[in-house]
Amino acid sequence: MGTFVFISSCKKEKIVGLIAEKAMVVSARIEASEIGVKILKKGGNAYDAMIATHFALAVVYPVAGNIGGGGFMVYRNANGEKGALDFREKAPITANRDMYLDSLGNIIKNKSRLGIHAVGIPGSVAGVFEVHKKLGSLPMKELIQPAIDLARNGFVVTEKQAASLNSANSSFKKANNYTIYFEKEWKAGDVLKQEELALTLERIRDYGKDGFYKGKTAEYIVNYSKELGGLICYNDLEKYQAIWRKPIEFSYKNYSITSMTLPASGGICLAQILKAIEPFDLSKIKHNSTEYIQLLTEAERRSYADRANYLGDIDFVDVPIDSLIDTDYINKRMATFSWDKATPSSKVSNGKILGYESNETTHYSIVDQFGNAVAVTTTLNTGYGSKVLVKGAGFFLNNEMDDFSSKPGVPNVYGLVGSKANEIAAEKRMLSSMTPTIIEENNQLKMVVGTPGGSTIITSVLQNILNVFEYDMGMQESVNQPRFHHQWLPDQIRMEPNGFDKKTKEKLTKLGYNLLERNSLIIGRVDAILIRKDGTLEGGADTRGDDAAAGF
Ligand code: GLY
Numbered sequence: 001m002g003t004f005v006f007i008s009s010c011k012k013e014k015i016v017g018l019i020a021e022k023a024m025v026v027s028a029r030i031e032a033s034e035i036g037v038k039i040l041k042k043g044g045n046a047y048d049a050m051i052a053t054h055f056a057l058a059v060v061y062p063v064a065g066n067i068g069g070g071g072f073m074v075y076r077n078a079n080g081e082k083g084a085l086d087f088r089e090k091a092p093i094t095a096n097r098d099m100y101l102d103s104l105g106n107i108i109k110n111k112s113r114l115g116i117h118a119v120g121i122p123g124s125v126a127g128v129f130e131v132h133k134k135l136g137s138l139p140m141k142e143l144i145q146p147a148i149d150l151a152r153n154g155f156v157v158t159e160k161q162a163a164s165l166n167s168a169n170s171s172f173k174k175a176n177n178y179t180i181y182f183e184k185e186w187k188a189g190d191v192l193k194q195e196e197l198a199l200t201l202e203r204i205r206d207y208g209k210d211g212f213y214k215g216k217t218a219e220y221i222v223n224y225s226k227e228l229g230g231l232i233c234y235n236d237l238e239k240y241q242a243i244w245r246k247p248i249e250f251s252y253k254n255y256s257i258t259s260m261t262l263p264a265s266g267g268i269c270l271a272q273i274l275k276a277i278e279p280f281d282l283s284k285i286k287h288n289s290t291e292y293i294q295l296l297t298e299a300e301r302r303s304y305a306d307r308a309n310y311l312g313d314i315d316f317v318d319v320p321i322d323s324l325i326d327t328d329y330i331n332k333r334m335a336t337f338s339w340d341k342a343t344p345s346s347k348v349s350n351g352k353i354l355g356y357e358s359n360e361t362t363h364y365s366i367v368d369q370f371g372n373a374v375a376v377t378t379t380l381n382t383g384y385g386s387k388v389l390v391k392g393a394g395f396f397l398n399n400e401m402d403d404f405s406s407k408p409g410v411p412n413v414y415g416l417v418g419s420k421a422n423e424i425a426a427e428k429r430m431l432s433s434m435t436p437t438i439i440e441e442n443n444q445l446k447m448v449v450g451t452p453g454g455s456t457i458i459t460s461v462l463q464n465i466l467n468v469f470e471y472d473m474g475m476q477e478s479v480n481q482p483r484f485h486h487q488w489l490p491d492q493i494r495m496e497p498n499g500f501d502k503k504t505k506e507k508l509t510k511l512g513y514n515l516l517e518r519n520s521l522i523i524g525r526v527d528a529i530l531i532r533k534d535g536t537l538e539g540g541a542d543t544r545g546d547d548a549a550a551g552f
Helices: 029-041 046-060 123-133 142-155 159-167 169-175 197-207 214-228 233-239 266-277 292-308 328-332 453-467 475-480 502-512
Strands: 007-010 012-016 024-029 070-076 082-087 243-245 248-252 255-259 361-367 373-379 437-441 444-449 491-496 527-531 539-540 548-551
Touching: 012 475, 024 029, 024 046, 024 527, 024 539, 029 046, 029 142, 029 361, 029 548, 046 070, 046 123, 046 197, 046 361, 046 373, 070 123, 070 255, 070 437, 070 548, 082 123, 142 197, 142 255, 159 169, 159 214, 159 373, 159 444, 197 214, 248 266, 255 266, 255 453, 266 292, 266 328, 266 453, 292 328, 292 453, 292 502, 361 444, 361 527, 373 437, 373 444, 437 453, 453 475, 453 527, 475 539, 539 548
Parallel strands: none
Antiparallel strands: 007 012, 024 361, 024 548, 070 082, 070 373, 082 243, 248 255, 255 437, 361 373, 437 444, 444 527, 527 539
């Protein structure tokens, strides 16, 4: 499972991901993908597999898989009905706009990123119970048990995982007042057992959502938060609710695209960028050529400027979504685009509307044997979130508060700036870039896609859509392509190293683009499923991580 096959087409070897006849799960870890598939084989549906995969990732992928974070799900039922679930974290009840500023109004370094003050109220457990209530078919106990077993019996740490854990070691120390069980020198092949997490998962198994938001787990969270001087109280936990939302739906050429709405910016930005590109004939523009990078960059620049100015939690601010994704509006925004020279970001602000993550997140895609499809992106924000491991309960808490705009114009960890729309308020949800997305052609399911990557999530999803639907790539071939990213500010094109040819880069520089190509730069870790013409499923599991597909 999860390996590639090579298909010889003409003279070229074409890389093809795992092919399955009926059902597939693609996630950051083979253990989680296999647990999801096991549930499907038992007769469970994609929603059951979502729950099992989510809990498994919380054990086997602690850098981003979580019960102490949040996320978003976009789904499409076999009958074509679509929907979206928001289980994003919330600011605590006692949070306020200036909580990360000192008496002079300056940002207090790292307060929104490391340690207990960075933590938003977790939404993941409420999210999976919401999914179960509305769409699940097997008993919750069966869905969570594999994760409990995995936490208790342990799993084998990979090389990439050992490096990631070791790099976070000093932050683990700073964020906690005791030695957490992740603090040691890790090496590939070590076994990680998490008994306290197993016990927490058992409380969730036995008491449902209350096993997390009330009772002993809540006590562990609130007590440890108090010990560390944090804000989280019982009321914060009891009040947390996941919310069903209307997804963003739009068309790009013959394709219908469904993606996440606010507080995730992904759907709106993806719609803006694809609509900006749509009038151009990509069959005449070579993949990853100077012109291709120019076009996407200029569309991205304009969209991210709007993101910074207009987008925030829809329950708190009035966001003109329809106007922002209106084709005329987007065409006007692109009117200043020239093939002859870059538009400096200083010359691009938000458009005028009439009327009115280390970047560690994780994404998994699921298609079941009944034809249901699920795209879930979930996170603790940066790797291991706030690095706070709840004493006695064994799981990391997120540092999602950094996704708010702590001060207008001051960039967050992803270099993203924000404005009033995304300022902090009690119980508000912070703006996200997550972009779980489902694509249909002629009312038939075609692709399930998403990725981690902080601000680069949107542009990574975008490039995979274009790779497959404009450049005729298979799913794994698409996922393997080098990626680039622009987000208005800072005014630079980030590029994965060694992926783009020298001449292309020279031409871009001559046109006035600033390129950033660092050795270790990874843009996104896309996990996706493509429904091929013959009806079989092809997984795209990103080799930038330990990601793997499983299916049957
Ligand atoms: N924490 C990254 C995001 O939600 O965009």
